[in-house]
Amino acid sequence: MAETFPVAVFLGFTSILQFAHGSSVPFLFYTNPIVLEFVAGCCVGTYYARGKQISLSTALVVLFSVIAFRTLYAPTLTVANRPIVVGLPALAIVVVALALETKIRWSRFLSMLGDASYSIYLTHVLTLPFGLKLIQMADRQHGLPGDIVYLAVVLASIFVGLACHRLLERPLSRAAGRWLTRRSNQWTADPRTVA
Known part of the structure; x- marks a missing residue:
């Protein structure tokens, strides 16, 4: 977890920066919602690649919390709230799918x-x-x-x-x-x- 903490801090910081207005190429790249979603997915992938897992109950709590948060704060999609409307739910679905991976026998x-x-x-x-x-x-x-x-x-x-x-x-x-x-x-x- 200590290895991914700086990445998580960077992800949080750049997510907040998204609400500032900048026009430089690095600013636009690092605050691009798709890049932020990709980095969040990399964090989850790194966590699992190190042999760690999230329990299904925790994953489901995360999923339902994200759905509630999305419903309350971002009911419609805009460029500014894309991480809340699309990114967090996608991340939560991936976490649930990973938690289910060992519980389902895949064809x-x-x-x-x-x-x-x-x-x-x-x-x-x-x-x-x-x-x-x-x-x-x-x-x-x-x-x-x-x-x-x-x-x-x-x-x-x-x-x-x-x-x-x-x-x-x-x-x-x-x-x-x-x-x-x-x-x-x-x-x-x-x-x-x-x-």
């Missing part, structure tokens, strides 16, 4: 989707419009129901993300891990030889 397919989630996230911005364009070219009369089109492009995004995970992300991650291990071993053996 192999859902585990595979979880493993590939980053690849799906990175590729969906390309796959969705491309898939939609292909469907529009094939269905010039626009006879396909919107639900079918939606399902098709989502499934295409999942397929492309899974393929990228298997063919790119996993091999590259393994290669990077081997390279980092070698560098670490070299550093341990003789710190002067590593440039």
Whole structure:
């Protein structure tokens, strides 16, 4: 917890700074709600990566507290209150999902989707419009129901993300891990030889 405290302080400070008005690029970047939400997620990820867990009861208290706070103080979304309307509830949902992770037996397919989630996230911005364009070219009369089109492009995004995970992300991650291990071993053996 001590290692993440400075990050949590920084997150709180920059969240408050959001209500000030600045125009410099660093100010706008560090007070951007999406950046703040990302850093909050990194804090939760770091907490869990160190083998710590939040109990389901605590996670549920956090979730319902966030929902109550959001309902009372930010019933509608604006740029200024995005962290309250979107960020905190998303963070609370992630905390609840992590607390449930050990209590639910996940299917192999859902585990595979979880493993590939980053690849799906990175590729969906390309796959969705491309898939939609292909469907529009094939269905010039626009006879396909919107639900079918939606399902098709989502499934295409999942397929492309899974393929990228298997063919790119996993091999590259393994290669990077081997390279980092070698560098670490070299550093341990003789710190002067590593440039």
